[in-house]
Amino acid sequence: MARLTRAEQQERTRAAVLVAARQEFAEFGYAEAKVDRIAERAELTRGAVYSNFTGKRALYLAVLVDAVERARDAAVPPAGPPASAGQALGSFARAWLERLPLLGDTPGSGHLQVRSLSGVLGTGPARAALAELVRFEALLLALALGPRPAAAPSPGAVRRAGLALTLLHGAAAVAENAPGTGDPFDLARAAEHLAGTALGDDPEPPHLPYVAPATTAEDPWTPPGGLHDEITGRPVDLGGDGVVVVLGTGRLSAAEDAVRAAEPDDEVTVVVVTGDPAETGRLARLRIVDLAACLRRTFPPDRLPRVHVVLDDTGTVPAALGHPPTDTAETAVRIHDGLVAARATGRGAGYAAARHPSRAPGA
Template sequence: MARLTRAQQQERTRAAVLAAAREEFAERGYTDAKVDRIAERAELTRGAVYSNFPSKRALYLAILTDSIEHAGTDTGADTGTGGAAPSPGLADTLGAFARIWLERLPLTSDTPSGQKPQPRSLAGLFEDEPGRTALAQVTRLEALLLALALESREPQEARRVRLAELALTLVNGADHLADTAPGFGDPFDLARACRHLAGLDLADTWNPPHLPYITPAHLVQDDWEPPAEMTDHITGRPVGFEPDGVIAVLGTGRLEAAEEAVRAARPGDRITVAVVTSDPAEVGRLVRLRIGDITSCLRRVVPEDSWPAPHLVLDDGAAIASAIGIPDVGDSTEAAVRVQAGRIFARAHGRGAAYAVAIAGETTTARTGEAGR
């Protein structure tokens, strides 16, 4: 029998750890699970577990992320009409999203023993400040993605971020109650409630007060070579870096700035948001989990060809950041470039960087007027 290579042995060890951890977390939950018992189940040493996953939290997040990615591999448009394209109505789209989101709520008959770990069950997982900040910021990014999907269903221009935030508050609250008070709340009632949210007038506008005061982008003429084999985590397809567009590199503490690039984009621009973090094993997996969850729902509601979302790359290795000349990245990173004709035309760093490069080369007066849309 041929000997395993080092890479094959590492993959086998990692698979054994994950299988043992699934059993341990399913039986005991996150809080009471023990790394020593996981190692014993896998017939490995404690050190072998930690050589693959730096903490119990990283291991738990890896299991949740894996479950989301496998659940989303065979989903198609689904709005309760036999897979047909969704109604263009805002209310119908929002109601369909809520119904699909709520499909995975635990049943009243489910018990903690023998349950699979719930992908949205993050109670007690992130009590530290970096984790709480990342969770708040990724929720804002989720709201933007849902809002863009909702906006694509309307003929007129309208911002729907506040509506998306309200809907996510409702369905996330249902997730929390499913953990703490199983069986409380009817999923069909919740889906109908989300549908009716579309009728609220939330006076949603886009006019951040800091935008008129940001530092303008630096105009340059720099070469750049796009990194290979990057995946768009919205569509699941490889990213093609167009010769014209905006690339924003955002740390997990500044994900809300993605909307600045989206709203300021010129017609025909392609926006790429690269998410970076100083902690790929935990915070990076948290972002991957949450984005994978919401996009798997959205793919079943809104056809991709009518969804004007940006590329979203989870750049754990900072490959995009390095390619555009950002050597050091962290959770507070906020930097962006505008690419024209395959070259870097403008650069900006710090608060408002994505907006600054998006409007680079245009008159301030014209773009400031558009910012209030």
């Protein structure tokens, strides 16, 4: 039998650790789980576990990410688009609510099923990232619910999508501690009604007039390859005309201003980066991939959000732009004819790059 390569052996070890960790967390829950027991279950040393995962929190998030990636890849799109925004929200809610734990589940397995983060996010940056992710999820859901041809959602539409997500996460929080609470059919009907809730549109955010304009450029651009959109699963080519916005996990809410400022025919790509791929990066992957799984079950491929979302765990895109991948990263470029036609960095960078004329200098 041929000997395994180092990479193959590491992948086999990682897979064994994930299986053992899933069993441990299902039995004991996050708080009571022990890394030593996970190593014993996998018939590995404690060091072998830590060579693949930085700690229990990273391992727990990896177990959840593995589960949501499987769910997303198995998602079957509907035969046609929902007839209305209300019907779409109801269908989205039904797909989302399938995760609610049942009465017979153990507490640990119920927590895994509901993707529970209770007691997991102990740091300020992780909590801040979660708050930004919730706002980013609302933007993506609002984009899917919007009319075609695709248009930037109004602030009211994003708030309605946020209300629906709050309803669903609230139901999950209750069911986590009291399985069987809440009728999924009632919750789905409630989500349908939220589509017609009149919230009104907020005025333009007061900081936007003070955002510095993007700097005109004419720079060669060789984008990293091998990227794909987490929502559709399709390859992403950052060399085409459009706007590329690089946002750290602590600045994802800035995507809304960039999307709203973009021209109707712009390809907008949000590249999510972090200085902590093991934990904050996995948190971002967990939330975005989980949302994508429900979106794929609700909307046909041509009705998924028009914004591309790239999870850049290794920071290749910001490196190509000359910036580090930090949790507070905020930089953007406008691409035209294979060149960087405009650059912006700092607060409002995506908005500034999107507002810059799409024609190349001198065109």
